[in-house]
Amino acid sequence: MAISPEFYMQLAIDAAWRYAFLTYPNPAVGCVVLDKHGALLSIAAHQKAGGPHAEVLALQEAYAKKSGDNAILALQKSDEIHDYLTQHHAGLLRGAKLYVTLEPCHKVGKTPACSRLLAEIGVAELFIGARDTTSMGGGAIFLASSGCRVTYDVLAQKAQALLEPFLAWQSGRTVVLYKWAQHQNGAYEGKIVSCETSRRHVHALRSVIDRLYIGGNTVRIDAPTLDARLVEGKVPNVTILSRQKVWAHEAPLWHVPHREVTVEENLSTLSSYGLVLVEGTQGLWEAFAPYVTYDLVYTTPHMRQGATIDAVRDGTYVASMAMGEDQFHIIKRKP
Structure with a gap:
């Protein structure tokens, strides 16, 4: 029996709430990675502002599980994990499905752009909870143009609720x-x-x-x-x-x-x-x-x-x- 996208998105939402407010002023974000056969590889969440995004942490864990290369788990900085995955992934995660509560970022900020890492890894399907309407957005469009199948608004209301502290910060509330x-x-x-x-x-x-x-x-x-x-x-x-x-x-x-x-x-x-x-x-x-x-x-x-x-x-x-x-x-x- 096929498991619905909503099930996996709920796992990502639950993971994100565990770090709610601890990521301030960044939004709390969760991510789930399945391999191309549908096996669950990882569940992760953004943990603190300036640290790796949820997608990066989820791919870090997924790669370690798929490859047996635990050296990557010792890396804590986002750019180090990005570089390691880019150099060592060897197509192991090609065809993966990724569920993320917020659209992957597309611009370089304190961390590298997640969208480019997902494209390099070869993610085949991306399921998004809330759309990113800030200047960091655009990741979904970029990935779609790279051949990734993108589905929007999976449990959108629940995913949007995670963003409220971040949106309050943006508006000065x-x-x-x-x-x-x-x-x-x-x-x-x-x-x-x-x-x-x-x-x-x-x-x-x-x-x-x-x-x-x-x-x-x-x-x-x-x-x-x-x-x-x-x-x-x-x-x-x-x-x-x-x-x-x-x-x-x-x-x-x-x-x-x-x-x-x-x-x-x-x-x-x-x-x-x-x-x-x-x-x-x-x-x-x-x-x-x-x-x-x-x-x-x-x-x-x-x-x-x-x-x-x-x-x-x-x-x-x-x-x-x-x-x-x-x-x-x-x-x-x-x-």
Whole structure:
């Protein structure tokens, strides 16, 4: 029984959501590669701005699987992977089918153009979720002119949803992520709630955001550090939302090098940032309710007594995935 293009595109979409926001300001993109016989070779996603695109990572893995040449897997820079594939592919991936959530780029930016690599490899069929209407677009037209069969708009709405943070960045709009961790029954109390895998994910998010907001009670009660040490990432600047003007600077967050900490009693500066992460509980959740774009919820498999955050009333679950022993949910708020 033939498997539909939608099935493979959904695999690519799921892979992309795992790196959503971590690629900011780049869009999250996923890619799936099948060989000419229809065997699944790889599923990959763009992981960080300036790094290899999803197509490059998927072809890197596909080539290693097809050839047994694992030397390529040690390469991390996009141009190195491009060059290695160009020199060594030996037609092993000729006739491949490629499913990608966003049309392959055709212009050289921080990385080489994906469209030319696909043509060199000999990809026979390309299935595209969302079309690239930016200046980087044109890859599909180029590949079609090279003899590749191109199918557009496969799960287009779902693929387009991945682009919303990128489109917001392009238009100067602020994207606000509201993060919280909770137990299976919704209780959130406790200094450490989620597993280490989830905490590493949060640290990775902190390393790419423009601003981290927390509430005054969190500083007073939890005395957090709020750095990105688990991923050795960039330290986020912090804004404490509080009417308290004078602080003793006892919490570790005040003493992290290369950090700016401000205290503000309202959200008047929120719109001056591109990507914002809010870490808080019920009180802060209510304060940010009109501004939140996505809720990020880390749910442990454990039960515990304590206060809970009201469920999101006006939102759509766009992605759910395992995060270690936890479940991670991304909820898109209604405008």
